[in-house]
Amino acid sequence: MSAHRPAPLLGATLLGAPLLGATLLGAPLLGATLLGACAEGGRAPSAAPSAAPSAAPSAAPSAAPPLPRAAAGARDDLSPALRRALSGEGAPPLPPLPEGAPPAVASSAAEDLGAVGLSPSPWDPEAFARDRKRMDVDQLARAFEQLDGGVGWRAGGRDRWREQWAALGGPNFITRVTEDRRPSVLFNKLIRDAAVEVCAALVARELPAFGPPPAARVLVTTPDPAALPADDAPTRAAVAALLWRAHGVDLAPEDPEVTRWVTLAAEVAAEAGGAAEAWRALCVAAAVHPRFWSY
Numbered sequence: 001m002s003a004h005r006p007a008p009l010l011g012a013t014l015l016g017a018p019l020l021g022a023t024l025l026g027a028p029l030l031g032a033t034l035l036g037a038c039a040e041g042g043r044a045p046s047a048a049p050s051a052a053p054s055a056a057p058s059a060a061p062s063a064a065p066p067l068p069r070a071a072a073g074a075r076d077d078l079s080p081a082l083r084r085a086l087s088g089e090g091a092p093p094l095p096p097l098p099e100g101a102p103p104a105v106a107s108s109a110a111e112d113l114g115a116v117g118l119s120p121s122p123w124d125p126e127a128f129a130r131d132r133k134r135m136d137v138d139q140l141a142r143a144f145e146q147l148d149g150g151v152g153w154r155a156g157g158r159d160r161w162r163e164q165w166a167a168l169g170g171p172n173f174i175t176r177v178t179e180d181r182r183p184s185v186l187f188n189k190l191i192r193d194a195a196v197e198v199c200a201a202l203v204a205r206e207l208p209a210f211g212p213p214p215a216a217r218v219l220v221t222t223p224d225p226a227a228l229p230a231d232d233a234p235t236r237a238a239v240a241a242l243l244w245r246a247h248g249v250d251l252a253p254e255d256p257e258v259t260r261w262v263t264l265a266a267e268v269a270a271e272a273g274g275a276a277e278a279w280r281a282l283c284v285a286a287a288v289h290p291r292f293w294s295y
Contacts, residue, residue, distance in 0.1 A: 132290070132294040132295065133181060133294060133295060134169075134181045134182070134183055134187070134293060134294050135181075135293050135294065135295065136169070136170075136179050136181060137161060137164075137165055137168045137169070137170045137179070140161070140168070140191075140194075140293060141153070141161040143292065143293065144194060144198055144287070146245065147198075147218070147245060147246050147283075147286070147287060147292075148198050148199070148201070148202045148218065148219075148283075149202070149217075149218040151198055151201045151202050151205065152198070153194045153197060153198050155197070160194065160197075164190055167186055167190060168187060168190055169181055169182070169184075169187065183294075188288075191287070191288055191293055192284075192288055194287070195283070195284045195287035195288050196284055198283075198287070199219075199280050199283035199284050199287065200280060202218070202219055202283060203219065203220070203276050203279050203280045203283065204276075206218070206219055206220045206225060207220055207225050207226070207275065207276050207279065208225075211225065218245065219238075219242065219279055219282075219283055220238065220275075220279050221234075221237070221238040221241055222234040222235060222238050225275070226275055227275060228266075228269045228274075228275050228278065229262065229265035229266055229269055229275065229278045229279070229282075230262075230266060231259075231262050231263075231266065233253065235262055235265065236253035236254070236258055236262055237253050239253075239258050239261045239262055239265070239282065240252070240253050240255070240258050242261075242282060242283070242286055243257070243258070243261065243286065246286040246287065246289070246291075246292050247286065247289065247291040247292060248291075249291075261282060261285075264281065264282065264285065265278045265279070265281065265282050266278070268281040
């Protein structure tokens with residue numbers, strides 16, 4: 001008999017299952033009670049307990065009442081002054097424009113939208129100017145020939161432009177198939193070398209008294225090539241012709257730009273003590289200027 005005593009305990013446990021189910025089923029009722037308490041909010045609790053819910057279904061909630069509409073003539077309660085202000089009647093006139101002031105013009109639609117003038121003014125000469133570009137090797141060679149009258153950059157019968165082709169940015173068709181036309185330190189050094197050698201040969205050809213006549217010269221166009229450059233009419237005319245040939249700027253002999261170049265020639269002549277160095281300095285300065293090798 002003692003071996004079969006746990007059976008009633010098992011039965012009691014099984015019989016207790018409905019009680020557990022009832023407890024679990026009652027959890028929603030407890031949750032509903034808690035939710036109802038939250039819905040009540042700050043209402044004061046009633047003195048008497050609420051009656052048990054009846055079995056009859058509750059009636060459907062009534063629809064929300066419509067919002068009240070403004071009755072006809074609701075603005076009649078506005079004061080006459082306020083009604084005139086709202087309608088624009090009786091506004092004070094604008095003060096008259098002062099004498100000599102331009103008439104008021106209504107702004108266009110583009111100005112109302114905030115136009116900022118993306119296109120520059122057509123009368124601005126620098127408005128549509130692009131960035132300057134460096135000449136390629138062939139253009140540099142032709143530019144120097146125009147400047148020196150055909151002397152050319154040669155050494156021992158060799159064309160120095162062909163020798164410095166790759167160094168000046170020309171394609172070698174091994175590592176570069178297009179010409180590099182970006183200014184660089186090496187480019188500036190080679191342009192200076194070309195200017196010094198070409199201008200020295202040009203001055204040596206034109207400066208001697210037995211050289212070409214003034215009409216056939218391209219640099220020293222003064223009547224007396226051995227005379228020191230000074231601030232006179234022949235020197236100014238020669239400098240203006242040099243700037244036209246080298247930079248393509250047409251300046252009058254009295255222009256301030258010509259005065260600066262004449263001052264440079266006079267200072268070099270005073271320091272070096274000769275006309276050859278002064279004209280050579282003018283030639284070199286004109287050739288290394290960016291206006292000569294760029295466009």
